[in-house]
Amino acid sequence: MKTENNRAWFLVLPVFALVAFSAIVPLMTVVNYSVQDIFGPDDRVFVGAEWYREILQDDRLQQGLLRQFVFSFAILLIEIPLGIAVALAMPRRGRLASLTLVVLALPLLIPWNVVGTIWQIFGRADIGLGGVLVTALGVDYNYAANPFDAWATVLVMDVWHWTSLVALLCFSGLKAIPDAYYQAAKIDGASAWAVFRFVQLPKLKNVLLIAVLLRFMDSFMIYSEPFVLTGGGPGNSTTFLSQTLARLAVGQFDLGPAAAFSLIYFLIILLFCWLFYTTMMQLGRGSQQ
Amino acid sequence: MSFLGWMAWTVPTAIFFAAIAVMLTGMTVWQLVSPSVERRGLLPMATTRGDRLFIGLLGSAFIHLGWMAATGLPLWWALAISIVFLVATMRWG
Numbered sequence: 001m002k003t004e005n006n007r008a009w010f011l012v013l014p015v016f017a018l019v020a021f022s023a024i025v026p027l028m029t030v031v032n033y034s035v036q037d038i039f040g041p042d043d044r045v046f047v048g049a050e051w052y053r054e055i056l057q058d059d060r061l062q063q064g065l066l067r068q069f070v071f072s073f074a075i076l077l078i079e080i081p082l083g084i085a086v087a088l089a090m091p092r093r094g095r096l097a098s099l100t101l102v103v104l105a106l107p108l109l110i111p112w113n114v115v116g117t118i119w120q121i122f123g124r125a126d127i128g129l130g131g132v133l134v135t136a137l138g139v140d141y142n143y144a145a146n147p148f149d150a151w152a153t154v155l156v157m158d159v160w161h162w163t164s165l166v167a168l169l170c171f172s173g174l175k176a177i178p179d180a181y182y183q184a185a186k187i188d189g190a191s192a193w194a195v196f197r198f199v200q201l202p203k204l205k206n207v208l209l210i211a212v213l214l215r216f217m218d219s220f221m222i223y224s225e226p227f228v229l230t231g232g233g234p235g236n237s238t239t240f241l242s243q244t245l246a247r248l249a250v251g252q253f254d255l256g257p258a259a260a261f262s263l264i265y266f267l268i269i270l271l272f273c274w275l276f277y278t279t280m281m282q283l284g285r286g287s288q289q
Numbered sequence: 290m291s292f293l294g295w296m297a298w299t300v301p302t303a304i305f306f307a308a309i310a311v312m313l314t315g316m317t318v319w320q321l322v323s324p325s326v327e328r329r330g331l332l333p334m335a336t337t338r339g340d341r342l343f344i345g346l347l348g349s350a351f352i353h354l355g356w357m358a359a360t361g362l363p364l365w366w367a368l369a370i371s372i373v374f375l376v377a378t379m380r381w382g
Contacts, residue, residue, distance in 0.1 A: 025296070028306060032297045046299050049357060049364055056358040267350050274347065282334050 027266075033259035051260035061261065063236065064244040065268070071240060072219045075158050079215055080208070082159065083166025088196070090171055101171075104164040112161075116228025119157040123229075143230060147237035150230045154238050157225055162218070166211045173207035174200060209280045213273055220269055241265055309346075316342060332382045341382045345375035 034052070037045045055061055086104070091097045110118070123143050125131040134141040143153040177200065185195045223242040226232065232239035245265065249258035316339060319325075325338040332344070349371035356367035 028302075029296045031305070032299060032302045035299060035302060036297060038297065041295070044297060046301075048301075052354070053357050053361075056354065264354060267347070267354070271347060271351070274343075278334060 030259045030262055033255050034263055036256055038255045047256065051257045052264070055257055055260045055264060060236075060244050061241075061264070064239060064241045067237075067239070068220060068241045071154070071222070072216055074155055075162070075219050076212065076215055078155070078159050079163045079166050080212060083163050083211065084170050084204070084208075086163065086167040087170035087174055088200075090167070092175065101168070104167055107161050107164050108168075110161075112224035113228050115157065115161050116225040119153060119160075119225070120229050123153050145234055147234055150234060150238050154226050154229060157229060158219065158222070161225070162215060166215065169207040169211045170204055173204040177203045205280065205283070209277065212276055212280070216272060216276060217269060220272070312342065330382045332378075336382060338379070341379050342375075344382060345378040348374055348378065 035046060035048060037047050039045075090100050090104075107115070119130075122128045122130040123141075125135045125142055131141060131143075140146075141149050143149045181199050181203075182195065185199055190198070221242050222240055223246065226238045226240060227243055230238045232243050242265075245258060245261050248254050248261060319338070327335040327337050329335045330341075332341075336344070352371045352374060353364060353367045356362070356364065356370075
């Protein structure tokens with residue numbers, strides 16, 4: 001086997017040092033916290049795995065986790081196909097293309113808590129355009145009192161906020177396909193569906209992988225928008241994992257249990273990102289062979 | 290001491306991180322001595338040594354969590370199962 005020159009890896013060292021300080025050292029501290037009862041900087045007691053046992057048997061974590069999975073998979077099921085569809089419908093060149101790009105990028109530029117505020121007002125049945133419209137259609141809609149309405153509003157808000165990201169990624173993927181592929185498909189008399197299935201979709205694999213990973217991680221960590229929109233309510237119906245964690249860590253200042261919670265949360269995200277990554281890389285290999 | 294004091298170190302977590310560091314160093318040396326070749330084992334995809342170590346460690350974390358969620362028995366059992374799992378993944382995965 002030929003030995004490769006791996007010296008280029010030294011160029012990664014600065015990034016590694018930066019990540020060490022910004023991520024690895026804090027994460028190690030969280031691990032240290034998770035096995036102790038912290039009263040103050042110099043006053044702490046080793047408790048072993050007690051916090052982990054407590055958190056794993058806690059209803060709040062289990063219900064928050066279930067809600068979180070339902071939410072994340074729901075938005076992936078909506079945003080990924082919708083984003084692809086939007087990207088396919090977008091004009092490829094000319095002024096109209098630039099205009100579409102700007103309009104699509106707008107929701108991405110709005111700060112997350114502002115998005116929550118926008119939808120909080122938009123969804124109100126007395127003064128909000130969306131709320132008034134839905135009520136005028138004869139639906140008894142109130143996101144502050146009805147869990148189903150709250151869920152629908154949070155989902156629509158996330159779709160409004162983030163589908164653009166998927167669409168923009170897919171658009172860049174579509175732009176990168178050389179015209180020769182389309183010409184070859186035309187000579188073969190391929191239908192629009194066949195072009196999509198055998199030319200566009202395989203070429204979109206890499207951007208879709210990034211889109212799925214980004215949307216999964218972001219939605220799994222969602223905090224500001226539902227916090228501003230519903231405050232986690234009505235009841236606990238839209239309290240997702242990060243909000244449960246924030247209540248534990250910043251609200252009650254239970255640093256030990258909060259650290260154990262964070263690590264379980266982190267491991268779940270790690271597992272799912274790895275699963276998505278591996279599965280999509282395998283799918284790509286299958287289609288190449 | 291104040292330099293590391295804020296990290297709230299304990300002996301068990303120090304041992305834990307030292308073990309991870311030893312594993313990573315060992316894997317690096319092993320890779321330099323004889324580079325890993327992707328191969329297909331019991332797992333449904335081709336993996337390198339590093340992939341299998343990652344799968345083994347992530348699996349071990351979930352074995353520990355599952356053990357704590359399911360039983361109140363000491364974690365040493367979970368550790369023993371994890372070591373068997375890690376070795377098996379490295380060897381046959």
